[in-house]
Amino acid sequence: MIGDRAYSGEKNIQFADEHDFLLISRLLPITANGSHNLGDKWHYNKDACMMVCPHGVMAYRKAKQNCGNQSKVMTYYMDTNICRTCPLREGCYRPGAKSKTYSVIIRPPEHSSQLKLEETEYFQQRVKKRYMIEQKNSELKNKHGLARSWSNNLAGVRLQGIITIFEANIRRLVKLINEKNGKKD
Structure with a gap:
């Protein structure tokens, strides 16, 4: 089945898997790539299981949250006292903000399998x-x-x-x- 990006939701991918057919539909860019407003300057510290900002300051807390469209995000909370004096605060920290967070989309297994499908030659030919x-x-x-x-x-x-x-x-x-x-x- 071929569809536009609106059909690449988690439930549609599950339905396609359950009924044994391929869903030729690209994932939305925000689902495929995540939403990183500072690009790849942030990195994940696997030992502490926390995100680290471009200046090298680690988040002090994290929480899993649900978004409106059933996707989940992991939100990392930064210390605003450090952000206020950070030399890299321009474009990262809004003066007077009471909190600074960084969120990463948690991709469900269905979206991961759809990303793998998108890389195949069959998918590329069909989507054309x-x-x-x-x-x-x-x-x-x-x-x-x-x-x-x-x-x-x-x-x-x-x-x-x-x-x-x-x-x-x-x-x-x-x-x-x-x-x-x-x-x-």
């Missing part, structure tokens, strides 16, 4: 075909009126989709028949 799907969606919405619903219920929207796709296919068939017979539109 995504633009064709988007072209057809754009045609259905812009040329055939699927951008706006005729109805306010699901059955009506489903019927509109069926009719619109049928119309697009009939037009394509007529165009192919005319091309085969040497006629112009």
Whole structure:
């Protein structure tokens, strides 16, 4: 199944695994790379299990937190007394702030497996075909009126989709028949 980045959520990846099919959908950049506003200047001290700032000061506390979209982050807390006098505080510490934190996304196993899948040659070839799907969606919405619903219920929207796709296919068939017979539109 091919989808855009909106389909690369944890539940969709789990569903694909459970039903034994591949989900060709890139992960959102924030999920794949994390959100490090200071780049790779921060580093992880594995002995203390804490993050260390670019100036070499270690966090004094950490806490696991849930974000709104079900992803989890590990938040590391820094001593603001040290941050106030740090020579590297520009762009890192906001004057007057009561706390300084640094958060790292905790990637679930599903996202790790999806990242490995993204590196495969099969994934790279299949994801290149995504633009064709988007072209057809754009045609259905812009040329055939699927951008706006005729109805306010699901059955009506489903019927509109069926009719619109049928119309697009009939037009394509007529165009192919005319091309085969040497006629112009």
